[in-house]
Amino acid sequence: MVKNNKNQIKRSMLAMILPIRALAKRGLAGWLVLIGAAITAAIVIMTLFSPVIVPHDPTQINVRPPPGNPSPPSSQFPLGTDDVGRDMLSRVIAGGGVMLQVAIVSVLACVAIGVPLGLFSSHTGGLVDKFVSLIMDSIYAFPGLILAIAIALVLGRGVVNMALSITVVYIPSYFRVIRSQVLSIKELPYVEAANAAGARKRTVLLRYILPNVLPSIVVVATVNFADAILTAAGLTFIGMGVPPNVADWGWDLSNGQKLLASGSWWVITFSGIMIILLALGFSLMGEGLSELLNPRLEKEGE
Amino acid sequence: MTLRTYIISRILLTIPMIFILLTTVFVVMRVLPGDPVLLHFEKSENLEAMNRLRVALGLDQPLWLQYVNYIFGLFRGDLGKSMQDFSPVAQQVFSAFPATLELAIYSMIIAGVLGVILGVVASKSYNKPKDHIIRVFGIVTYAIPVFFLGMLFQLGFGVGLHWLPVGNRFDMSLSPPAGLNIGNLHLATGLYTIDSILEGNMFKFVTSFKYLLLPSLTLGLVLCGVFIRLTRSNMFETLRLDFVTAAKARGLKDSTVTYGYALRNAFLPVLTMMGLQFAMLLGGAVLTETTFSWPGLGSYLIARINFRDYTAIQGTVVVFGILVSIVSLIVDILYAYLDPRIRL
Numbered sequence: 001m002v003k004n005n006k007n008q009i010k011r012s013m014l015a016m017i018l019p020i021r022a023l024a025k026r027g028l029a030g031w032l033v034l035i036g037a038a039i040t041a042a043i044v045i046m047t048l049f050s051p052v053i054v055p056h057d058p059t060q061i062n063v064r065p066p067p068g069n070p071s072p073p074s075s076q077f078p079l080g081t082d083d084v085g086r087d088m089l090s091r092v093i094a095g096g097g098v099m100l101q102v103a104i105v106s107v108l109a110c111v112a113i114g115v116p117l118g119l120f121s122s123h124t125g126g127l128v129d130k131f132v133s134l135i136m137d138s139i140y141a142f143p144g145l146i147l148a149i150a151i152a153l154v155l156g157r158g159v160v161n162m163a164l165s166i167t168v169v170y171i172p173s174y175f176r177v178i179r180s181q182v183l184s185i186k187e188l189p190y191v192e193a194a195n196a197a198g199a200r201k202r203t204v205l206l207r208y209i210l211p212n213v214l215p216s217i218v219v220v221a222t223v224n225f226a227d228a229i230l231t232a233a234g235l236t237f238i239g240m241g242v243p244p245n246v247a248d249w250g251w252d253l254s255n256g257q258k259l260l261a262s263g264s265w266w267v268i269t270f271s272g273i274m275i276i277l278l279a280l281g282f283s284l285m286g287e288g289l290s291e292l293l294n295p296r297l298e299k300e301g302e
Numbered sequence: 303m304t305l306r307t308y309i310i311s312r313i314l315l316t317i318p319m320i321f322i323l324l325t326t327v328f329v330v331m332r333v334l335p336g337d338p339v340l341l342h343f344e345k346s347e348n349l350e351a352m353n354r355l356r357v358a359l360g361l362d363q364p365l366w367l368q369y370v371n372y373i374f375g376l377f378r379g380d381l382g383k384s385m386q387d388f389s390p391v392a393q394q395v396f397s398a399f400p401a402t403l404e405l406a407i408y409s410m411i412i413a414g415v416l417g418v419i420l421g422v423v424a425s426k427s428y429n430k431p432k433d434h435i436i437r438v439f440g441i442v443t444y445a446i447p448v449f450f451l452g453m454l455f456q457l458g459f460g461v462g463l464h465w466l467p468v469g470n471r472f473d474m475s476l477s478p479p480a481g482l483n484i485g486n487l488h489l490a491t492g493l494y495t496i497d498s499i500l501e502g503n504m505f506k507f508v509t510s511f512k513y514l515l516l517p518s519l520t521l522g523l524v525l526c527g528v529f530i531r532l533t534r535s536n537m538f539e540t541l542r543l544d545f546v547t548a549a550k551a552r553g554l555k556d557s558t559v560t561y562g563y564a565l566r567n568a569f570l571p572v573l574t575m576m577g578l579q580f581a582m583l584l585g586g587a588v589l590t591e592t593t594f595s596w597p598g599l600g601s602y603l604i605a606r607i608n609f610r611d612y613t614a615i616q617g618t619v620v621v622f623g624i625l626v627s628i629v630s631l632i633v634d635i636l637y638a639y640l641d642p643r644i645r646l
Contacts, residue, residue: 028434138322141630142623145585146603150330150619153607226445233447234589238604253450257593260468265457272450279445287441 029291036284047096054090058247070264080266095249103228105163114174122182140172215293223286226279342610381617391617400492402598412522417529425537440527452520452593469595517594536568577633
C-alpha cells in the first residue's frame with residue numbers, strides 16, 4: 001500500500017517535470033510542443049557538448065590543404081570544408097553557441113524590462129500609460145532588423161551587444177501583450193472583488209493579475225526566441241555579429257555566399273539547416289503553447 | 303465618427319509617432335556612446351582630419367543644436383551629407399528607393415496571394431491532414447532565414463540550372479528601361495517592370511522580370527506564413543456564419559461561396575496584416591537585397607555600414623521608419639473606409 005503510494009507520487013512528480021504523456025493527449029498542439037522541445041533540447045545538448053564531440057577544431061584552418069578552395073564532402077570530412085579548410089561538420093556542431101547565448105540573454109532582458117513596464121503602465125493608466133504606449137508602439141512599428149542594425153553598429157560587435165540591440169527591438173512585443181492582458185483582466189469580477197475587499201494596489205497587481213498574465217509571457221517569450229535567433233543570424237550575416245574566428249552558423253552563411261558561384265553548396269547548406277531547426281523548434285513550441293495555454297491570444301493573431 | 307474625422311485623428315496620431323521615431327534614431331546614432339567620426343576613421347590618429355570632418359558635418363555643435371538641425375533638415379527633405387563622399391544622402395536614398403519599392407510590391411503580392419490561397423484551402427479542410435501540412439509549411443517558412451532561402455534559390459535556379467540571374471536588377475549590357483517618352487513628356491516610375499511596359503519594350507520587361515523573380519519569390523515565401531495563419535482562422539470562422547450557409551442553401555457553386563462570399567468578409571484583417579507586415583517586409587528586404595546584390599535601400603545601407611558612414615546610415619534608417627509609418631497610416635484609413643465599424 002505504502003509502496004504503491006510512493007510510486008504514484010514518483011510518477012506524478014515525473015509528470016510534472018516531463019509532461020510528455022499529458023501533452024501527447026492534447027492533440028496537434030501538444031505534439032507541436034513536444035516536437036519543438038525535442039528539437040531545441042537536441043540542439044542545446046549538442047552545443048553544450050560540442051567541445052567533446054567535434055572531430056576537429058572548428059576554427060582551425062587548413063585541416064586539409066590546399067587552402068582557397070572549399071573541398072566537397074568526403075569520407076574524411078563528411079560535410080566538406082570551407083574555403084580556408086575548416087571542417088564543416090565541426091562548425092555545424094559547434095556553431096550554435098553564440099546564437100543561443102544571444103537569444104537567451106535578450107529574451108531574459110526583454111522579460112525583465114518589458115513585463116514590469118507593461119504591468120506598471122497599464123495599472124497606472126492615464127497620461128503615463130498613453131506616453132509609454134506611444135513610445136512602445138513607435139518602436140514596435142519600426143522595422144526590427146533595421147533598428148537592431150543601427151544599435152549594433154553603434155555598440156560594436158560581441159554577444160552582449162547583439163543581445164542588447166535585439167532586446168531594444170523586442171521589448172514592445174512583451175509590453176503590448178502584457179498591457180492588453182492586464183487591461184482585460186483588470187475588469188474581471190475577482191479583481192474587482194479584491195479591490196472592494198480593500199487589497200493594496202500592489203498586491204492586486206502582483207498576486208492577482210500577474211499570475212494570470214504568466215501564460216502569455218511564456219508564449220511570447222517562446223515565439224520571441226525564434227525571432228531573436230533569426231535576427232542574430234541576420235546581424236551576423238551582414239557582418240555585424242561575431243568576429244570571424246568564432247564558429248557560428250550565421251557567419252558560415254555569409255562566408256559561404258562568396259563561394260556560391262563555384263557551386264560549393266555544402267558550406268551554407270548544413271549551417272543554414274541548423275538555424276532553421278533551432279528557430280523551428282521554438283516556433284513549434286510557441287505555436288503549440290499559445291493554443292494550449294491561451295486560446296484568447298491565438299484569436300488575436302499575436 | 304465620420305471618415306473625415308477618423309482620418310484627421312489618425313494623422314494627428316502619426317505625427318508624434320514619427321517624431322518619437324526620429325528621436326529614437328537620433329538617440330541611437332548620436333547620443334549612445336561611440337563617436338561617429340572616431341568610428342568612421344576606426345584607428346586613425348589624424349586628429350586634424352577628424353576635426354575637419356566634424357566641422358564639415360556639423361558634428362562639432364552641441365547635441366541639442368544637432369538635434370534641431372536634424373529635425374528641421376528633415377522637414378526640408380535634407381538628410382545630411384554622406385561621410386564617405388559628401389554628397390547629399392537624400393539624393394542617394396531617393397535613387398535607391400524604386401528598386402526597394404519594386405521588390406517590396408512583388409514580394410507582398412506573392413506573400414499575399416500564396417498566403418490567402420493556402421489559408422483558404424487549410425480552413426476548408428480544418429484539422430485534416432491537408433490543414434496540418436499547410437500549417438506546418440507556414441511555421442517552417444517563418445523559421446527560414448530569408449538570406450538562406452535566397453542562397454538556396456541562387457544555387458538551384460542560378461548556379462545549377464542557369465535559368466535565372468542570381469544577382470543585380472538588370473542586364474548590365476542593356477540600358478535600363480526608360481519609361482514613357484513622348485516629345486517633352488517623360489514618365490518613369492523607376493520600377494523596371496512598369497517602365498519597360500511604358501517604353502513598349504517586351505524584351506526589357508521579360509529581362510527585368512527575370513531579375514526580379516528570385517528575390518521577390520524569396521521574400522514572398524518567407525512572409526507568406528503570417529497570411530496563411532490569419533486567413534485560415536478568419537475563414538474558419540466566416541465559413542460557419544449564417545450568410546455562408548444561406549448562400550450554400552441557395553445552391554451556389556462551392557467556389558463562389560468560398561471566394562465570392564466568405565473570403566470577401568475574411569479579407570479585411572488580412573489587409574491590416576499587410577500593413578503590419580510592411581515593417582517585416584522592409585527588414586527582410588535589407589537581407590534579400592544583400593543576398594541578391596539588388597541595388598535598393600537595403601544594399602545601400604549595408605554598403606554604408608562597411609564604410610562606417612554614419613550620416614548615410616542614419617538617413618536611410620529614418621527613411622525606412624517614415625515609410626512604415628506612412629504605409630500603416632494608409633492601411634488604417636483604407637480599413638476604416640472599407641469597414642465602417644472601425645470608426646465607431
